[in-house]
Amino acid sequence: MIEFKEVEKRYPNGYLALQQINLQIEQGEFVAIIGLSGAGKSTLLRCINKMHDITGGTLHVNDVNVHRLKGKGIRHLRRNIGMIFQSFNLVTRVSVLQNVLVSFVPTMPAWRKILGIFTKEEKRKALMALDQVGILDKAYVRVDQLSGGQQQRVALARTLAQNPQIILADEPVASLDPVTAKQVMEDFKRINQELSMTILINIHHVDLALAYATRVIGVRGGEIVFDGQADEINEETLAFIYHNTNQERGVTNHAMEAAITEKNSIA
Numbered sequence: 060m061i062e063f064k065e066v067e068k069r070y071p072n073g074y075l076a077l078q079q080i081n082l083q084i085e086q087g088e089f090v091a092i093i094g095l096s097g098a099g100k101s102t103l104l105r106c107i108n109k110m111h112d113i114t115g116g117t118l119h120v121n122d123v124n125v126h127r128l129k130g131k132g133i134r135h136l137r138r139n140i141g142m143i144f145q146s147f148n149l150v151t152r153v154s155v156l157q158n159v160l161v162s163f164v165p166t167m168p169a170w171r172k173i174l175g176i177f178t179k180e181e182k183r184k185a186l187m188a189l190d191q192v193g194i195l196d197k198a199y200v201r202v203d204q205l206s207g208g209q210q211q212r213v214a215l216a217r218t219l220a221q222n223p224q225i226i227l228a229d230e231p232v233a234s235l236d237p238v239t240a241k242q243v244m245e246d247f248k249r250i251n252q253e254l255s256m257t258i259l260i261n262i263h264h265v266d267l268a269l270a271y272a273t274r275v276i277g278v279r280g281g282e283i284v285f286d287g288q289a290d291e292i293n294e295e296t297l298a299f300i301y302h303n304t305n306q307e308r309g310v311t312n313h314a315m316e317a318a319i320t321e322k323n324s325i326a
């Protein structure tokens with residue numbers, strides 16, 4: 060379980076990015092975090108694996124107080140929490156399999172790290188992870204020969220090979236075309252359902268958030284302003300989450316209507 064209690068995050072320059080965050084996420088949930096750019100979605104996600112340190116309140120992951128962790132404790136936490144980025148973060152000049160095998164490096168003895176030797180079992184697990192995301196046939200292809208969607212699947216396989224309990228995905232489909240974005244969301248959904256991994260996904264595509272996640276958290280100005288089931292979301296709640304005094308209301312409403320129409324067509 061991930062548990063935020065009265066969490067605050069103030070950046071060193073004094074900017075208060077998160078305040079009064081109270082949240083409980085049970086193992087196996089599929090949560091989408093939505094909100095305007097700058098609302099605090101990435102900050103919220105990155106506090107969970109201690110990429111950012113909270114500056115107030117408490118944050119526990121499976122009863123471990125994240126703020127207190129140091130060195131080995133942080134490495135252990137991150138072995139249990141996979142992270143997926145918009146930019147895939149792959150080494151594009153080597154093979155798909157080599158990229159997935161990288162997930163074992165943190166737990167390998169130093170001599171194997173230096174020589175780059177992987178065991179049969181590690182290779183088997185890496186190939187299984189590629190199979191889980193449907194790109195086993197690409198195992199020996201160089202990453203730079205794959206499409207964006209396939210590259211995001213490699214990133215997902217690399218995370219799966221590490222067998223985490225939680226996957227944090229920061230805008231994983233932002234750079235993909237709509238069809239590929241849906242395929243990647245399907246991968247997340249399948250992994251969530253079949254492996255009971257908790258998935259937390261930051262996403263700008265409200266339509267995809269509503270179609271695939273079971274729970275939606277709306278962040279506005281560093282605070283949680285909505286927390287409920289995807290099917291509880293309507294135009295009014297979206298207007299509240301996406302309320303921005305600097306934006307033309309008409310434009311915002313148009314975007315929301317489009318999102319709801321799209322959600323209904325996906326569902």
Ligand SMILES: Nc1ncnc2c1ncn2[C@@H]1O[C@H](COP(=O)(O)OP(=O)(O)OP(=O)(O)O)[C@@H](O)[C@H]1O
Binds near residue numbers: 071072097103
């Ligand atoms: N290192 C930092 N130092 C100071 N302020 C920061 C830092 N990182 C983020 N911020 C600010 O904190 C606020 C929240 O940023 P965050 O990246 O969490 O928003 P977001 O909702 O994920 O936005 P986006 O959807 O554009 O990625 C923003 O106003 C941002 O400018």
